[in-house]
Amino acid sequence: MKKKIIILSIILLFIDIVIKYIIVNNISLNADIDIIKNYIYITNVKNYGGAFSIFNNSIPILVIITIGFLGFLVYNIKKIVIDNYYKVIYYGFLLAGILGNLVDRIFRGYVVDYIGVNIFSYRFPIFNLADSLIVISFILISLEILKEEK
Numbered sequence: 001m002k003k004k005i006i007i008l009s010i011i012l013l014f015i016d017i018v019i020k021y022i023i024v025n026n027i028s029l030n031a032d033i034d035i036i037k038n039y040i041y042i043t044n045v046k047n048y049g050g051a052f053s054i055f056n057n058s059i060p061i062l063v064i065i066t067i068g069f070l071g072f073l074v075y076n077i078k079k080i081v082i083d084n085y086y087k088v089i090y091y092g093f094l095l096a097g098i099l100g101n102l103v104d105r106i107f108r109g110y111v112v113d114y115i116g117v118n119i120f121s122y123r124f125p126i127f128n129l130a131d132s133l134i135v136i137s138f139i140l141i142s143l144e145i146l147k148e149e150k
Contacts, residue, residue: 001082008092009099016100016129020112032116039118045126046110059105066102073098086140094137100130
């Protein structure tokens with residue numbers, strides 16, 4: 001089962017890298033393309049920070065923190081029992097998401113963000129597939145923890 005986590009992570013990482021390549025090479029910086037008018041759009045934004053632009057212009061610090069967390073994650077995946085496909089999915093998502101943004105920070109010096117959402121006139125911070133994978137995995141892991149506590 002642990003090999004399946006690696007395979008899923010590699011597939012999702014590849015998809016993330018390809019999407020970012022397409023965005024960077026086909027959409028002008030900060031240009032918006034409506035997908036669902038007034039709600040969802042694609043753009044091309046350089047994010048020099050972390051989530052919600054925390055640690056802005058601190059790429060070396062973010063790379064070090066990310067590598068540390070990645071090591072912690074891999075160490076713990078080796079120790080835990082992967083006894084169902086849900087765990088394969090959420091650990092695969094988490095690993096791919098972390099690696100996707102890490103690759104950007106190391107090779108580009110920033111993270112490519114491209115998904116924009118407007119809800120009730122509020123423009124959410126721009127994000128990408130890697131960010132989505134991380135958030136989804138945290139939600140799934142949290143639900144698993146809550147389920148185990150009951």
